[in-house]
Amino acid sequence: MSYKLYYWTGLQGRGEFVRLCLEDVGADYTDVARIEGDDVMTPFLDGEHQGAVPYAPPFLTSGRLVIAQVANILQYLGPRHGLVPEGEAKRLHAHQLELTISDLVAEVHDTHHPVASELYYEDQKAEAKKRSKDFRENRIPKFLDYFEKTIERGGGRFPLREHSYVDLSLFQVMSGLAYAFPKAMAKQKLPLLRDLQKRVADRPNISAYLSSERRIPFNTTGIFRHYPELDG
């Protein structure tokens, strides 16, 4: 099966959660906009293709399917590539965790855009400082302690007792938060999450991906942005 991934060029953003899955399993995929440009996505967003119309990138095509929303894409890929355990209970659990990661990612976005996605960061900097303070002091600990406890409950190595797409997303969250909020993250203990992050980075396909040109560096156009004034 050959996949086509569609996401904005020049940033990791939400597309990165999908890329990490595709790379981890060595899937045959094309990162289409990086070859053809962002305009290639417009006909999909304008409903000029068969199938579902995405509200926004990322979206993945697989044969005639058009699949949008990160957690939906991962839920689709998981069983096809051994990235989620067998059984209804485990799959519902995996998806629940992924949706909680999506909630966290949306909150990360709003640390630098608390007023309006359409405005520049510079035009909402005062509000961003307030929101980031709350995010650092309350939201990072609440979300990450929850995932730390989930790993503990899963036996100490994985949230779901074995490797899954949730590991890859938690790797991305931990890496992104460490880039965006290095001072705040240095205060967090999280031994199980940090160990998971390291083990994911060491997976052969992920390690090769991270040192390739396919891995776009973190930068201040993505979801995770490093603005020192937001890190306290």
Place this chain on the structure above:
Amino acid sequence: MSYKLYYWTGLQGRGEFVRLCLEDVGADYTDVARIEGDDVMTPFLDGEHQGAVPYAPPFLTSGRLVIAQVANILQYLGPRHGLVPEGEAKRLHAHQLELTISDLVAEVHDTHHPVASELYYEDQKAEAKKRSKDFRENRIPKFLDYFEKTIERGGGRFPLREHSYVDLSLFQVMSGLAYAFPKAMAKQKLPLLRDLQKRVADRPNISAYLSSERRIPFNTTGIFRHYPELDG
């Protein structure tokens, strides 16, 4: 199958999207916290039960399963109660639409809490006014035009050509936005969404539910809140 729904008492909130499904299909369910109080949820959130630990309410138990996250719950209920069409493509599409509704609902929450969930509305009113202005002018039209076009593409009556849980959630979104932002919503045309909203309200089980005491009125403790100063 008898379900137990767990959600904060006194507000519709995110729990309402689950209630509408359970009511529409006439499922046997208990709205547990409304009988036993909010503390009944604590052991689940503290991980003292078997199964998945929710990050937050709502969650549903079905036999030994503990299912959290609204879209995950609806995806579980859909095939069991004829609330989603058959086939992988349709189910991925339904879930994608539901996840986009979840994104919209999170943005509605942030119109009154743009700085911190933990702070009172009164302590973030200035920021709420700014965020609500953008929400009214940019986000409401963008999201609702997308759903209007989805119904149009689906033949004019349903986003998925037949009744599904997405209809119920769009009913709730349209009702909630009309309560919270009556002036802004009066400016929107959206004939297909308004027709869908009316047809959902007229479904026998939904109609009976809406006029029962089980339907908590909209109020300023839920997701959709009417603060006149945020409606322009």
